Amino acid sequence: MSKQNTPSLVVMKSTLSRLPLYYSYISRLEAEGMESVSSVLLAQHLNLNPVLVRKDLAQVSSVAGHPRTGFEVKQLLADIDNYMGYNKLDEAILVGVGSMGRILLTNSKFAKFGLNIVVGFDKDPYLCGLQLEGKHILPMEKMESLVQRMGIRIGIITVPDDQAQDVCDQMVKCGIKAIWNFAFVPLKVPEDVLVKNENLPSSLAVLAHNLAMKSSKANKTERIAEN
Amino acid sequence: MSKQNTPSLVVMKSTLSRLPLYYSYISRLEAEGMESVSSVLLAQHLNLNPVLVRKDLAQVSSVAGHPRTGFEVKQLLADIDNYMGYNKLDEAILVGVGSMGRILLTNSKFAKFGLNIVVGFDKDPYLCGLQLEGKHILPMEKMESLVQRMGIRIGIITVPDDQAQDVCDQMVKCGIKAIWNFAFVPLKVPEDVLVKNENLPSSLAVLAHNLAMKSSKANKTERIAEN
DNA sequence: TAGATTGTTAATCGATTAACAATC
DNA sequence: TAGATTGTTAATCGATTAACAATC
Numbered sequence: 296m297s298k299q300n301t302p303s304l305v306v307m308k309s310t311l312s313r314l315p316l317y318y319s320y321i322s323r324l325e326a327e328g329m330e331s332v333s334s335v336l337l338a339q340h341l342n343l344n345p346v347l348v349r350k351d352l353a354q355v356s357s358v359a360g361h362p363r364t365g366f367e368v369k370q371l372l373a374d375i376d377n378y379m380g381y382n383k384l385d386e387a388i389l390v391g392v393g394s395m396g397r398i399l400l401t402n403s404k405f406a407k408f409g410l411n412i413v414v415g416f417d418k419d420p421y422l423c424g425l426q427l428e429g430k431h432i433l434p435m436e437k438m439e440s441l442v443q444r445m446g447i448r449i450g451i452i453t454v455p456d457d458q459a460q461d462v463c464d465q466m467v468k469c470g471i472k473a474i475w476n477f478a479f480v481p482l483k484v485p486e487d488v489l490v491k492n493e494n495l496p497s498s499l500a501v502l503a504h505n506l507a508m509k510s511s512k513a514n515k516t517e518r519i520a521e522n
Numbered sequence: 523m524s525k526q527n528t529p530s531l532v533v534m535k536s537t538l539s540r541l542p543l544y545y546s547y548i549s550r551l552e553a554e555g556m557e558s559v560s561s562v563l564l565a566q567h568l569n570l571n572p573v574l575v576r577k578d579l580a581q582v583s584s585v586a587g588h589p590r591t592g593f594e595v596k597q598l599l600a601d602i603d604n605y606m607g608y609n610k611l612d613e614a615i616l617v618g619v620g621s622m623g624r625i626l627l628t629n630s631k632f633a634k635f636g637l638n639i640v641v642g643f644d645k646d647p648y649l650c651g652l653q654l655e656g657k658h659i660l661p662m663e664k665m666e667s668l669v670q671r672m673g674i675r676i677g678i679i680t681v682p683d684d685q686a687q688d689v690c691d692q693m694v695k696c697g698i699k700a701i702w703n704f705a706f707v708p709l710k711v712p713e714d715v716l717v718k719n720e721n722l723p724s725s726l727a728v729l730a731h732n733l734a735m736k737s738s739k740a741n742k743t744e745r746i747a748e749n
Numbered sequence: 750t751a752g753a754t755t756g757t758t759a760a761t762c763g764a765t766t767a768a769c770a771a772t773c
Numbered sequence: 774t775a776g777a778t779t780g781t782t783a784a785t786c787g788a789t790t791a792a793c794a795a796t797c
Contacts, residue, residue: 309763309764309765310764311727311728311731311732312721312724312725312728314727315706315721315723315724315727316708316724319706319707320708333777333778333779334778334779335777335778340708341708342708344765344766344767345778346765346766346767346780347764347765347766349778349779349780350764350765350780350781353779353780353781359779359780360778360779360780361772361773361778361779362771362772362773362777362778362779362780363772363773363776363777363778363779364773364777364778365777365778365779366779379727379731380727380730380731380734385730385733385734387726394621394624394625395625397621398621398622398625399722402722402723404706404722404723405722405723405726407723408723408724408726408727409727409730410723410726410727410730448733449729449730449733472733472736473729473730473732473733475725475726475729479542479546479631480546481543481547481567481568481569489729489732489733489736491725491728491729493722493725494539494542495626495629495631495632495720496542496629496631496632496634496635496637497539497542497543497635498539498702498718498720499614499632499635499637499702500538500541500542500606500607500608500635500636500637501538501539501718502676502700502702502716502718503607503612503636503637503676503700504538504606504607505538505700505716505718506612506675506676506699506700506716507607507612509699509714509716536787536788536789537788560753560754560755561754561755562753562754571789571790571791572754573756573789573790573791574788574789574790576754576755576756577756577757577788577789580755580756580757586755586756587754587755587756588754588755588796588797589753589754589755589756589795589796589797590752590753590754590755590796590797591753591754591797592753592754592755
């Protein structure tokens with residue numbers, strides 16, 4: 296039944312990660328009065344393979360596309376909406392109201408994508424009791440009761456690295472089932488808890504490295520030839 | 523020679539994205555006085571397959587591991603360092619000194635990963651001339667000369683979505699060759715420019731969706747059986 | 750020697766792309 | 774009908790995992 300080495304960390308890129316791109320672009324088309332959109336057009340604008348787009352849409356669309364015209368814009372938006380769960384607005388809590396925590400807590404774009412960060416927690420007594428754009432900041436002690444009362448299952452960790460595991464443990468104890476981790480430490484969690492690491496420095500390191508690789512490509516080819 | 527549909531956007535996950543994790547963990551071991559580390563140990567702590575770790579290390583390590591003891595800690599750190607380019611500190615500029623821009627501009631962790639964000643640009647005249655933890659904020663007009671004078675090749679976009687393409691174009695014009703994009707729009711760039719999109723709302727949407735999938739797994743299995 | 754670990758070759762898995770028939 | 778587009782089946786590609794011989 297259970298695979299031997301399955302980590303509790305799940306990635307699941309692909310379709311799901313492209314859906315917001317489609318949604319965003321199709322919304323724009325809708326605003327411009329367009330009634331239908333083809334996979335070809337989407338693919339061009341988003342720099343993707345049209346077949347890939349078609350497969351993605353096939354997964355989420357409730358109706359088939361029309362051979363000559365493509366997909367109906369309104370219907371498609373509704374379907375993506377529905378598939379991503381945009382409309383049943385998931386709720387989350389956030390721990391660590393530092394600068395990154397504040398961005399997430401106050402960024403209205405998250406709401407547009409179906410996520411409502413209900414409240415922020417912090418251990419700093421001077422922050423507790425304050426509000427940021429309507430979002431309350433509460434002391435850590437209130438976390439358990441709030442999470443359980445509201446049945447919240449998603450937690451966001453934006454505390455310093457050395458406190459992340461501790462906060463994570465507390466979240467798990469409260470019943471949190473998915474954690475979005477901005478600290479740069481691998482979290483230990485029970486098998487049934489999902490962890491998604493957001494690793495900004497690492498992302499940038501990858502970009503810088505790719506750039507370096509690309510620049511040295513010509514040279515490398517020569518070297519291989521020599522070999 | 524050139525593949526038909528290759529987008530200029532490069533992902534290159536895998537090894538490269540795990541290197542910082544290794545580095546971080548091995549650093550800790552070094553601080554604790556350990557002299558060698560095995561792929562098995564690394565794998566356990568980072569929730570990875572040991573063979574995968576070994577393959578990753580084989581790519582970066584300048585010397586082979588020792589059959590019974592593993593890899594020498596100091597050597598391995600130096601090799602990862604070197605491979606990622608941590609020590610030759612890449613330089614970047616940032617455009618859009620809003621809340622996200624400020625985080626990146628002032629986050630010391632980036633420096634540790636080999637990236638120095640030299641300066642921030644903003645079109646707001648009230649911001650220009652200010653400093654944030656030693657980082658100057660300059661008007662957009664100064665971008666071109668500074669980028670060219672310093673030979674900077676990495677640009678970070680943290681402006682509102684509707685200005686992203688415009689800023690991107692300016693960067694390209696200055697000679698920027700890699701762009702880290704925090705705006706939620708697909709950027710159009712020439713073939714030789716790398717783009718890496720950082721898409722927070724989307725990441726979270728994926729996490730929430732995965733959680734929902736997981737929860738409904740039991741039910742789904744039943745439904746399939748019924749089918 | 751026995752045991753832990755390494756590195757490599759082959760198998761598996763999942764995602765993307767190519768090829769193509771079907772539709773309006 | 775011709776042409777643009779769809780959806781599907783098979784091929785390709787890359788990354789991960791399994792199996793195993795080699796080493797200290």
